[in-house]
Amino acid sequence: MSRMFGTDGVRGVANSELTVELAVDLGKAAALVLAKDSPRPLIVIGRDTRGSGEMLENALTAGILSAGGDVIRAGVIPTPGIACLTRQYEADAGVVISASHNPFQFNGIKFFNAEGFKLDDALEDEIEEMIRNGIQVTAEGEQIGRLVEPEEDPVVKYREFVQSTFEGRLDGMRIVLDCANGAASVLAPDVFGGLGADVTVIGCEPDGININDACGSTHPEKLAEKVVSEKADAGLAFDGDADRLIAVDEKGNLIDGDRLISIFEKYMKERGTLAENRVTVTQMSNIGFHRRAEELGIQVDVTDVGDRYVLESMLKTGSVLGGEQSGHILLLDHCTTGDGMIAGLQLLQALRHYGKPASELAEEMQVYPQVLVNAQVRNDNKDQWKNDDEILQAIDRVEQTVCSEGRRGRVLIRKSGTEPLVRVMIEGEDEAEIRPMAEELASLIEQRLS
Numbered sequence: 001m002s003r004m005f006g007t008d009g010v011r012g013v014a015n016s017e018l019t020v021e022l023a024v025d026l027g028k029a030a031a032l033v034l035a036k037d038s039p040r041p042l043i044v045i046g047r048d049t050r051g052s053g054e055m056l057e058n059a060l061t062a063g064i065l066s067a068g069g070d071v072i073r074a075g076v077i078p079t080p081g082i083a084c085l086t087r088q089y090e091a092d093a094g095v096v097i098s099a100s101h102n103p104f105q106f107n108g109i110k111f112f113n114a115e116g117f118k119l120d121d122a123l124e125d126e127i128e129e130m131i132r133n134g135i136q137v138t139a140e141g142e143q144i145g146r147l148v149e150p151e152e153d154p155v156v157k158y159r160e161f162v163q164s165t166f167e168g169r170l171d172g173m174r175i176v177l178d179c180a181n182g183a184a185s186v187l188a189p190d191v192f193g194g195l196g197a198d199v200t201v202i203g204c205e206p207d208g209i210n211i212n213d214a215c216g217s218t219h220p221e222k223l224a225e226k227v228v229s230e231k232a233d234a235g236l237a238f239d240g241d242a243d244r245l246i247a248v249d250e251k252g253n254l255i256d257g258d259r260l261i262s263i264f265e266k267y268m269k270e271r272g273t274l275a276e277n278r279v280t281v282t283q284m285s286n287i288g289f290h291r292r293a294e295e296l297g298i299q300v301d302v303t304d305v306g307d308r309y310v311l312e313s314m315l316k317t318g319s320v321l322g323g324e325q326s327g328h329i330l331l332l333d334h335c336t337t338g339d340g341m342i343a344g345l346q347l348l349q350a351l352r353h354y355g356k357p358a359s360e361l362a363e364e365m366q367v368y369p370q371v372l373v374n375a376q377v378r379n380d381n382k383d384q385w386k387n388d389d390e391i392l393q394a395i396d397r398v399e400q401t402v403c404s405e406g407r408r409g410r411v412l413i414r415k416s417g418t419e420p421l422v423r424v425m426i427e428g429e430d431e432a433e434i435r436p437m438a439e440e441l442a443s444l445i446e447q448r449l450s
Contacts, residue, residue, distance in 0.1 A: 004131070005124040007306040007417025009110025011099055014052030018107050020059040026109050027063020027095075028135045029127040031145070034113065035092035041069040042148065044085050046077040047097035048183040048241045051208030052107045056097045060109065065145035067137045073147065074154035076206075078183040078242030080339035081158040083116035087336075088157065089150065090114075098183070098241040101218050102418065104209045116336035117315075118308050155186060162191050165334045166345040171196035173348060174232045176248075178223040180216025181206040182240035184340065191341055192236075197348075200230050203237075212239065217246040217327050217340075224252035233351065234358045238340040243307075244327035245340040247347055249358035257325040258289040260347060262365040264321055264329070265298055267350045273320070273333065274298070280314050280322030280330075282306070287408055287427060292365040306417055307338050368408060369431035371438040375422040375445035382415035385422055388448055391441075398437050402428045409434070413441075422449070 004010055010026065012018035035041025043064050047053035053076075061071050069092075074085060079096045086094035094112035102108075111119050111127075119127075139145070150157075175197050179185040185204045193199045202222060203215035212218060217239040227235040227248045235248035247255040255263075261279060268274040278299040281289065285302070293300045301317060303309040307328040314322050314332060323329040328338040335342055351358055377384075385391045395411060402409030409428035416423060424442045428434040 004128045007308060008100065009096075009108045011102070011106060011108040011418050013105050014050070014056065014107040018056070018109070020055065022131075023056045023059035023109060024063040024066075025131045025135055026127070027060040028067040028137055029130045030093060030095065030111060031064045031067035031069035032135070032137075033123065033127050033130060034111065035069060038092050040145075041092040042072065042089065043069050044072045044074060044082055044089060044091045044094045044154075045097070046074040046079070046082040046085075046094075049076055049181060049185065049206035049208065049211050050099070050104050050107055050240075053097050056107055056109065060095060060097065061147070066139060067145070068139035068143050069145045070148050071145060072150055072154065076183055076186050077155055077158060078187065078339070078341070079110075080243050080335050080337050080342070081155070083112050083337045084158055084161055084335065085154055086112050086114065087116045088161075096241065100241050100418075101212055101216070101239040101244065104211050104213070112337070117311065118337060120312070159187055159191055162187075162339070162341050162345070163195060165342050166195060166349060168352070169196040170348060173352075174198040174200075174230065175348070176200045176202065176223060176226045176230055176232045176235040177204070178202050178215055178220065178235065178237040179204040179242075180212050180238050180240050181210045182212065182216065182238065182242060184238040184242035188238065188242070188341055192344075200226065200232065202226055216240065217244045220246050220248060220254060224248045224254070228252040234348065236340070236344040236347075239327070242340045243338040245329060245343040245347075246327045247344070247358070249362055251359050253359060253362070255347075255358065255362045257323050257327045257329060258286045259362045259365050259367070260327070260329055260343065261321065261323050262289055262292050263350050263361050264331070264346060265293065266296055266364070267353060268321060269296060269298060275320045276318045278317060278319045280310050280317070280319045282310060282324050283412055283414070284325045284425065286325065286370055287368045287410075288366040305414055311337070368427055368429065369434060370425065370427045371431060371435045372423060372425045373438045373442040374416075375424060375442040375449070377420055377422050377446060377449040379420040381449040382420065382422055384449055385413060385445055391445055391448055394441055394444055398426065398441060401437070402426060402434060
C-alpha cells in the first residue's frame with residue numbers, strides 16, 4: 001500500500017483522489033494527533049484560489065470541529081502565511097489547502113506544527129495510520145469545536161509581518177509581479193506597493209481554474225516580456241501558493257533559485273548574518289552554484305530534493321539560508337518555510353545595497369547547462385527504474401560520456417514526490433550534446449514503466 005503523504009502533504013485530483021471524505025478524516029486525525037496535549041486544540045486553515053478549495057476547506061473544518069478542535073479560517077492566503085499565523089495565534093497546528101504549482105484540477109492538504117514547521121515523517125505516519133484504522137471521535141455537546149474569529153484580519157496580519165522583514169523603502173524602484181492567479185493575488189501588490197515600489201501586476205485575476213495557467217514561477221515568459229517593456233528593475237514570479245520565487249532581471253533573463261541563493265549568501269556573509277558560514281541546497285543545484293560558494297569561502301550542504309529535507313538539514317546544522325533551484329528559498333531568520341514574497345523583498349534589499357542592476361548580481365554565478373525531462377510513468381512504478389537493467393545500462397552509458405575525465409557533468413534520476421513522473425536531469429558543458437541524451441533516457445523510462 002502506497003504512502004498517503006508525499007513530499008509536500010497529501011495531493012491528488014480534487015473530489016476524485018483527494019475526496020471530501022478524506023479531507024474530513026484528515027481534519028479529525030490532525031486535531032487528535034497534532035494537538036493531543038491540548039484540551040481544546042486551535043488550528044489555522046488557509047487555501048489558495050482553486051475552485052475546489054472551498055469544498056475541501058469546509059470538509060477539513062468539519063473534521064476538526066467534530067474532533068473537538070477550534071478553527072481559525074484565514075481564507076485565501078499564501079502557504080507561508082499559515083506558518084506565520086500558526087505561531088502568532090499560538091495555535092496547535094496550521095493547515096494549507098493547495099497543490100502549489102500544479103494545475104487547478106489538483107489540490108492538496110499539508111500541515112504545520114505549532115512552531116510553524118512542516119511535519120516530519122513520524123507525525124504524518126501517525127495521522128495516516130489513524131485514518132487507515134478508522135477514526136473514533138467522541139466530542140459531543142459543548143466539546144464540539146467552534147469557528148474562531150480573530151480581532152485582526154489574518155491576511156492583514158500576515159501582510160504586516162512580510163513588510164516588516166524589509167529595511168527601508170522601495171521608493172523609485174519599478175517592479176513587475178506575476179501572482180500566478182494564486183494566493184499572492186490577495187497580497188503581493190499591497191506588500192510591494194505599500195513599501196513605495198512602482199508596481200505592475202500580471203496573473204492577478206484568479207477565477208478558480210486559471211491558477212498557474214501559463215503564468216507564475218513555472219511559466220515566467222510573460223513576466224520577462226513585461227519587465228523589458230516596462231523598463232522595470234526586476235520581476236518577481238510566485239507559484240500558486242506563493243512559497244516559491246523565480247525572478248527576472250532588467251534584461252528579461254531568469255534568476256532561478258540557485259542564483260537567488262547565491263546572491264543572498266554573498267549579501268548575508270558580508271553583513272555577518274550567514275550563520276555557520278554555510279548554505280543548504282539539493283542535489284539539483286547547479287555545478288556553478290557550488291563553484292561560486294567555493295569562491296566565497298562558504299560551506300554547502302546537499303540534501304535530497306524537497307524543501308522539507310533542506311529544512312531538516314538546516315535545523316541540524318544551524319544554517320539559516322537554503323533552498324531549491326525551483327525557487328523554494330528558506331530564510332530562517334524570517335520564516336519557518338519558503339516564502340516567495342519575503343525572498344523577493346530580500347532580493348530587492350540586495351539590489352539596493354549593491355546599487356547594481358539585477359543582471360550583474362545574477363551573473364556573478366556561472367550557470368552550467370542543465371536539461372530536465374520528465375518521464376510520465378504509472379504512479380506505482382516511480383521507483384522501478386532502479387531495478388530495470390535496460391534503464392540502468394542506458395544511464396551508465398550517458399554517465400561515461402558526460403562525466404568522463406576532465407569534463408564537468410552528472411546524471412540525476414529521481415521520482416517526483418507529488419506527480420506520476422520520473423525526472424531525468426543531465427548537466428554538462430554543452431546543452432546541444434546533453435539534451436538528446438536526456439530525452440532518450442526519459443523516453444526509455446516511459447516505455448519501460450508506463
